[in-house]
Amino acid sequence: MLNxxxxxxxxxxxxxxxxxFISVMIILLVSATFLFSVLDSASIKIExxxxxxxxxxxxxxALIGYMVKRTALGERPGDLPCPDKATDGNYDGTQxxxxxxxxxxxxxWSNVDHLGIFNDGIALDLTDANGERLWYAVSRNLVDPxxxxxxxDLLAAIPPYPWISVYDTRGNLVTNRAVAVxxxxxxxxxGQDRSPVLPNAAQYLDQVTLNxxxxxxxxxxxxxxxxxxxxxxxxxxxxIANDEVVFxxxxxxxxxxxxxxxxxxxxxxxxxxxxxxxxxxxAAPASDIVFYTSTVNTRFGRLPRxxxxxxxxxxxxxxxxxxxxxxxxxxxxxxxxxxxxxCNIAGDxxxxxxxxxxxxxxxxxxxxxxxxxxxxxxxxxxxxxFLEGSNATITTNYLTYKPSDTANYSTINDLVLCxxxxxxxx
Numbered sequence: 001m002l003n004x005x006x007x008x009x010x011x012x013x014x015x016x017x018x019x020x021f022i023s024v025m026i027i028l029l030v031s032a033t034f035l036f037s038v039l040d041s042a043s044i045k046i047e048x049x050x051x052x053x054x055x056x057x058x059x060x061x062a063l064i065g066y067m068v069k070r071t072a073l074g075e076r077p078g079d080l081p082c083p084d085k086a087t088d089g090n091y092d093g094t095q096x097x098x099x100x101x102x103x104x105x106x107x108x109w110s111n112v113d114h115l116g117i118f119n120d121g122i123a124l125d126l127t128d129a130n131g132e133r134l135w136y137a138v139s140r141n142l143v144d145p146x147x148x149x150x151x152x153d154l155l156a157a158i159p160p161y162p163w164i165s166v167y168d169t170r171g172n173l174v175t176n177r178a179v180a181v182x183x184x185x186x187x188x189x190x191g192q193d194r195s196p197v198l199p200n201a202a203q204y205l206d207q208v209t210l211n212x213x214x215x216x217x218x219x220x221x222x223x224x225x226x227x228x229x230x231x232x233x234x235x236x237x238x239x240i241a242n243d244e245v246v247f248x249x250x251x252x253x254x255x256x257x258x259x260x261x262x263x264x265x266x267x268x269x270x271x272x273x274x275x276x277x278x279x280x281x282x283a284a285p286a287s288d289i290v291f292y293t294s295t296v297n298t299r300f301g302r303l304p305r306x307x308x309x310x311x312x313x314x315x316x317x318x319x320x321x322x323x324x325x326x327x328x329x330x331x332x333x334x335x336x337x338x339x340x341x342x343c344n345i346a347g348d349x350x351x352x353x354x355x356x357x358x359x360x361x362x363x364x365x366x367x368x369x370x371x372x373x374x375x376x377x378x379x380x381x382x383x384x385x386f387l388e389g390s391n392a393t394i395t396t397n398y399l400t401y402k403p404s405d406t407a408n409y410s411t412i413n414d415l416v417l418c419x420x421x422x423x424x425x426x
Contacts, residue, residue, distance in 0.1 A: 048129035052184045056246040062124045076319035078150035078257045080142040081108045102220040107134040128184035135183040137222040149322040155367040169228035171210045178247035186242035206241035265362045268313035280331045286383040300330040300394045325380045331360035351397040360419035388412040
């Protein structure tokens with residue numbers, strides 16, 4: 001009997017040991033499951049953040065491309081589209097004009113409207129990692145072509161209308177020079193309802209107060225945005241803002257617009273050269289800012305009107321009106337109208353920064369430096385109010401520098417491009 005009792009006790013000890021082992025294993029399995037769940041959740045979150053960031057970057061690149069390419073009738077390089085505000089009764093990706101009063105809506109991705117008519121849109125339908133289409137807001141400076149000229153003067157400290165400001169999750173200013181912002185709205189937050197047929201911006205974009213400063217990303221005439229994940233100070237687990245914002249500044253896009261304008265001028269002059277024995281038309285004198293008349297023996301000046309075959313080269317029309325006083329060109333005597341000679345390195349070929357043998361050059365005067373004055377109109381008659389140093393005269397060597405060359409660019413910021421009648425000048 002004693003032995004049986006002892007055996008039973010041993011068995012019980014074994015059972016208790018087995019039970020303890022199983023309990024430990026269960027705890028380990030539960031802990032591991034929780035840990036893997038947390039890690040998996042973090043991994044998914046990282047991947048979603050990556051996808052949203054990539055989509056925003058793609059939308060930004062497409063929007064910049066849209067701005068820079070616009071030179072057709074009624075368009076200007078630098079014009080931005082209005083948002084898709086559903087004023088036509090739906091969110092169909094088409095821009096809804098006008099946006100003089102309300103400049104926020106969904107990203108205008110479609111290039112065909114709801115009637116199937118081509119509207120020169122962006123043709124890029126994107127969604128963030130949560131499956132939401134992007135939102136978009138624009139500065140009035142670039143959507144009111146009858147009021148605000150788009151040219152190098154937009155780099156001035158005070159534009160006609162304020163640029164858009166963007167702040168980070170701590171309320172620190174990231175930029176106050178944005179021409180447009182693109183927003184990924186993220187998950188639905190408490191108080192938002194996206195179930196109606198046409199939910200308004202407040203159901204996607206966030207409104208918060210941070211450091212006693214209010215931010216409303218859904219404002220109809222936006223002036224500032226806050227970007228990133230923000231938690232409730234009284235409830236650290238509660239997300240109160242999750243909009244992700246990318247932006248385009250005037251400083252990053254205007255050099256691209258200037259490059260587009262100078263290439264349009266190059267094309268006008270190159271096409272003329274191809275049809276005229278490799279020579280160029282007499283320029284309009286810098287002093288002629290009314291008629292822009294091609295004048296004999298003027299080898300340095302502004303583009304002349306009524307000279308080029310293409311109507312898109314008429315600098316008194318369309319988008320040229322914003323740029324016509326900023327653009328100049330020059331050529332040596334060997335490439336004047338009717339000439340049968342060609343420039344040569346030892347002769348009168350033109351150089352850029354002391355290099356090359358170019359038969360003509362086109363120049364853009366960028367934003368004013370020092371005592372330069374672009375307005376009133378009476379000041380525009382002087383080339384040195386747009387071009388710096390010897391660039392404002394007939395010479396054989398013209399200078400141009402990149403903005404990254406701060407020492408030289410601070411005194412000479414002209415953009416200079418060579419002409420050859422073909423495609424060799426880049």
